[in-house]
Amino acid sequence: MKLKQSIIKAGKSWQQMIPILVGVLLLANLLNEVFQKYYAVIFTGNYLKDTFIGALVGSFSFGMALTSYVIGGEFLQKGVSLLAVTAFVMTWTTVGIAMLPLEAKMLGTRFAVWRNILNFIFAIVISILTVGIINL
Amino acid sequence: MNQRKGNDNKFQNKTGGKGVQKFWLAVLSIYLIAFLVNSDLAWRGLEVTGQTLLKILPIILLIFGIMVLSNLFLTPERVKKHFGHEAGWKGWLYAILFGILVAGPPYALYPMLKQMKEQGLKTNYLAAFLYNRNVKIPLIPAMVYYFGWQFAIIMTILVIFFSIISGVMMEKITGE
Numbered sequence: 578m579k580l581k582q583s584i585i586k587a588g589k590s591w592q593q594m595i596p597i598l599v600g601v602l603l604l605a606n607l608l609n610e611v612f613q614k615y616y617a618v619i620f621t622g623n624y625l626k627d628t629f630i631g632a633l634v635g636s637f638s639f640g641m642a643l644t645s646y647v648i649g650g651e652f653l654q655k656g657v658s659l660l661a662v663t664a665f666v667m668t669w670t671t672v673g674i675a676m677l678p679l680e681a682k683m684l685g686t687r688f689a690v691w692r693n694i695l696n697f698i699f700a701i702v703i704s705i706l707t708v709g710i711i712n713l
Numbered sequence: 714m715n716q717r718k719g720n721d722n723k724f725q726n727k728t729g730g731k732g733v734q735k736f737w738l739a740v741l742s743i744y745l746i747a748f749l750v751n752s753d754l755a756w757r758g759l760e761v762t763g764q765t766l767l768k769i770l771p772i773i774l775l776i777f778g779i780m781v782l783s784n785l786f787l788t789p790e791r792v793k794k795h796f797g798h799e800a801g802w803k804g805w806l807y808a809i810l811f812g813i814l815v816a817g818p819p820y821a822l823y824p825m826l827k828q829m830k831e832q833g834l835k836t837n838y839l840a841a842f843l844y845n846r847n848v849k850i851p852l853i854p855a856m857v858y859y860f861g862w863q864f865a866i867i868m869t870i871l872v873i874f875f876s877i878i879s880g881v882m883m884e885k886i887t888g889e
Contacts, residue, residue, distance in 0.1 A: 580781070580785065582784070583781045583782075583784035583785045584781050586780075586784050586828075587777055587780035587781045587784060587824075587828075588777075590780065590825075590827060590828060591773070591777060591824055593824075594823060594824050596733050596737065597733060597736065598820060599762070599766070600736055600737055600740045602762045602765055602766065603744065603758060603759070603762050604743065606757075606758045606761040606762045606765065607743065607744065607747055607755065607758035609758075609761070610754050610757050610758055611754065641818075642847070642849055642852055643852055643855055646852070646855050646856055646858075646859045646860070647859070649859060649860070650859035650860075653859075659860075659864075662860075663860075663864075663868070667847065667868075667872075670847045671843075671844060671846075671847050673819070673820070676819075676820050679823060680820070680823065683823035683824060683826070683827045684823060684826060684827060684839070685887075687886075687887055688836065688839075688840075688883070688887055688889075691883060691886045692840055692843065692879070692883060695879055695882055695883065695886075696844065696879065699844075699875045699878070699879060702875075703868065703871045703872065703875060706867075706871055707868050707871060710867050711861075711863050711864060711867065
């Protein structure tokens with residue numbers, strides 16, 4: 578493949594992706610702003626429920642992994658269980674509900690949906706295993 | 714499998730033209746409502762989006778460059794050899810290592826991954842690669858600071874282990 582063809586091919590991929598990326602970022606950042614206000618009050622104190630809630634909140638949240646550590650650290654200080662915080666940190670990076678339309682467009686709907694479902698389940702399993710091993 | 718691919722293509726075609734327009738109409742409507750209800754919140758959403766786009770611009774340019782180079786030098790035969798059906802354990806190793814070492818948000822990598830998928834990248838390695846995005850070496854000190862070294866070590870090992878399980882299961886589910 579020649580250089581010009583190669584640039585055009587790469588450009589076409591980005592041409593498809595940029596409009597959706599910008600739209601998804603706009604939505605995700607607006608949702609983040611709304612969610613962040615309620616982060617601290619949605620945890621119940623129940624281990625199982627909180628783990629699920631943590632995983633769910635992480636799935637809808639969006640941003641750099643470091644941000645999830647900072648927020649997770651704050652949760653711990655506020656008395657949220659390590660189990661819930663681990664689930665939150667895990668889904669923050671491995672599950673992306675906000676990015677689902679983009680992932681589906683680029684990598685296929687079936688792939689994107691199943692990957693996110695599996696990663697959500699794995700996040701809860703990893704949280705239980707991590708905290709279980711630490712407490713041994 | 715062909716049926717599944719057909720469905721995916723249908724979705725992609727739909728999202729390619731009118732789908733994108735509808736999506737943008739929805740985004741603009743939501744922002745309009747947000748401005749009417751709480752304009753500070755809406756402005757903040759716009760501001761953070763602008764900052765995010767500026768932050769990822771160098772990564773986008775870098776990945777664009779990598780895609781141009783891979784179009785020039787990475788033939789489908791090479792992709793199939795290292796990330797295709799014949800890759801074996803080396804495919805897992807590359808998927809895990811690249812997943813850990815490649816920088817940037819996962820969504821910025823989607824066009825490159827799409828291109829590699831078209832060239833023969835197997836679903837199991839793709840899923841494992843994306844799962845290992847959770848292990849970031851520069852962020853380990855931060856993880857240790859907030860959650861302790863035991864947590865960082867155990868979680869890192871578990872993520873690598875589960876990336877393989879995720880890859881195997883995704884291959885079985887998607888049948889690709």
